[in-house]
Amino acid sequence: MSLGLPQETKVINAPLATTRKPNMRVNVFHIPESEIEPLTLKLKASQMEIIKTDQQSTWTGNFHFAARPVPTPVSWAKTYKDFFSGTKIPTNRNHYAAFVFTNGTECYVISYGKAHFYVRPYCDYDFGIEIAKRIADESEIRQTASRRFQGRRKKDIRSFTYHTRLDVESGESVEYLQAAVMLDCRARFGKTGKFGTSVQLTPDIDPSELGQFLDALGDQLAKPARFALPRTTLISEPDEVKRYDELLRDALLSDSGTTEFTHNSYDLYGVDFVFASDGNFTLGCPGYPSTTLNRLDMSMLKGYIAENRIAREDLLSIKVRNEAEDAPGYTQTIKEALDFIADDDRVLLTNGRWMHFNQDYLDFLDDFLREIAVEDLEPEFAEVSGTEPNFFESAAVNRAGYMVTDKDYSIFKTRSKTPVEAWDLTKGSRVYAVKFGTPQKLGYVCDQATGLLELLRNKAGVKAVPNFTSYCLWLGYQSKRPLDNITATGSIILKQKIETWARKARDLGVEAVIKISRKV
Numbered sequence: 001m002s003l004g005l006p007q008e009t010k011v012i013n014a015p016l017a018t019t020r021k022p023n024m025r026v027n028v029f030h031i032p033e034s035e036i037e038p039l040t041l042k043l044k045a046s047q048m049e050i051i052k053t054d055q056q057s058t059w060t061g062n063f064h065f066a067a068r069p070v071p072t073p074v075s076w077a078k079t080y081k082d083f084f085s086g087t088k089i090p091t092n093r094n095h096y097a098a099f100v101f102t103n104g105t106e107c108y109v110i111s112y113g114k115a116h117f118y119v120r121p122y123c124d125y126d127f128g129i130e131i132a133k134r135i136a137d138e139s140e141i142r143q144t145a146s147r148r149f150q151g152r153r154k155k156d157i158r159s160f161t162y163h164t165r166l167d168v169e170s171g172e173s174v175e176y177l178q179a180a181v182m183l184d185c186r187a188r189f190g191k192t193g194k195f196g197t198s199v200q201l202t203p204d205i206d207p208s209e210l211g212q213f214l215d216a217l218g219d220q221l222a223k224p225a226r227f228a229l230p231r232t233t234l235i236s237e238p239d240e241v242k243r244y245d246e247l248l249r250d251a252l253l254s255d256s257g258t259t260e261f262t263h264n265s266y267d268l269y270g271v272d273f274v275f276a277s278d279g280n281f282t283l284g285c286p287g288y289p290s291t292t293l294n295r296l297d298m299s300m301l302k303g304y305i306a307e308n309r310i311a312r313e314d315l316l317s318i319k320v321r322n323e324a325e326d327a328p329g330y331t332q333t334i335k336e337a338l339d340f341i342a343d344d345d346r347v348l349l350t351n352g353r354w355m356h357f358n359q360d361y362l363d364f365l366d367d368f369l370r371e372i373a374v375e376d377l378e379p380e381f382a383e384v385s386g387t388e389p390n391f392f393e394s395a396a397v398n399r400a401g402y403m404v405t406d407k408d409y410s411i412f413k414t415r416s417k418t419p420v421e422a423w424d425l426t427k428g429s430r431v432y433a434v435k436f437g438t439p440q441k442l443g444y445v446c447d448q449a450t451g452l453l454e455l456l457r458n459k460a461g462v463k464a465v466p467n468f469t470s471y472c473l474w475l476g477y478q479s480k481r482p483l484d485n486i487t488a489t490g491s492i493i494l495k496q497k498i499e500t501w502a503r504k505a506r507d508l509g510v511e512a513v514i515k516i517s518r519k520v
Helices: 033-045 075-079 115-122 127-135 183-189 207-221 238-253 298-307 312-317 359-370 388-392 395-399 439-458 492-507
Strands: 026-030 049-056 059-065 097-103 106-112 136-148 155-159 172-181 192-195 199-201 232-234 266-269 272-275 279-285 288-293 319-324 330-333 338-342 347-350 353-357 425-427 430-437 462-464 470-478 511-519
Touching: 026 115, 026 207, 033 097, 033 106, 033 115, 049 207, 059 207, 097 115, 097 207, 106 115, 106 207, 127 136, 127 172, 127 192, 127 199, 127 207, 136 192, 172 183, 183 207, 238 298, 238 312, 238 338, 238 347, 238 353, 279 298, 359 492, 388 430, 430 439, 430 511, 439 470, 439 492, 470 492, 492 511
Parallel strands: 430 470, 470 511
Antiparallel strands: 026 106, 026 199, 049 059, 059 097, 097 106, 136 155, 136 172, 172 192, 192 199, 232 353, 266 272, 279 288, 279 319, 319 330, 338 347, 347 353, 425 430
């Protein structure tokens, strides 16, 4: 059998294959009209010069470039400084750029390198997620980042296998998505995208077509969203911002609180995660001494404030300089550096901006709470008065068949010397944690119940585990009229606490139940 060419061969002169241009990766921020001028001044102050102006479609594009960035020290080089005898100790230079497109009142910025540190404070924080709701495929989610506001888990990054559908838990606020792009949008925007405060896409275009690409993004924003996504939305009313700034000042001067530095978990710049790393932090405030620290937490910040007697009106002028090893340094205002929740106002501080929970977030939370079983209320307990101990001692409680376990520290035994009060009442295999009062007071019993379930979950130091199958929060809600369902409460913090408790009970295979009386 011959392996050679056949006697008659036909040669086809095929044209040479054309080289296909690679997809262009663009990271786009949307800038509100009021922030265009401040952003332009910031870029100029950050050693960025306009080296090219381009007219595309209806857009004017100015390409800002940092030709002479400040050198960044190489951390390991200090360790081996004696090895560089006769040679200058090396430094890194990280160039960065921002392509700023304006069209009347509209503005977009395409960032490169560390330019996102300068652009983010001026951007529309909802832009990336709003684009996701219009072009992302919710059945093909690759990664999410979300925030919770109760319980131990505050921030969470999750990665998924292919063909994973978006599944957001109630109580979560979604900050970031990585997902496939819908089939009908891929010709314009590429196959996949990352969506945060900015949007990163890979369209099949070259730099001369960026104007048309931005036109297409604007067209998508005008369309209705394809799916709901719980998150937070910006507060821009000056009087509201001023009021919440005062609450933050209160927290900075307080001995307690739940304020945290964002670098203790991660911070999100557009679609880039910045994690805590080794390096130094410098705290400074105009008119006061600065201090450099190798780690930073709230006790150190409050110590700096107290030691230098920083006036209340100057607190929000504090800045934090981050000098991470072998990475570009950057400076944040104290508002940008902190996470803070104003519990009674459904408001949080994130990325330096005050935010409300959006309607999608509230709807997801209420939908979960409606699924929690509600125990029928005995007529004699429709209204309750007095204190919990007086209630436990009442004849009505005894007649109804409840066993009082209030202050019984023998039920739940741990190796800790600190006694644990398990619950207040039992009836059959159901246990009851009881609290009367305002939503804030009711939140305390939720925290206690959640803490008990956490002990059961990790079994750390637990000697004896009581037998129960159902856990009921009996809430004597102080209100002018009866509360038919806990979703009717105006306290989002109470809802969040109940959701956290119920989800933890469910994870342990314990039935979560709510019972509501009216406190008079």
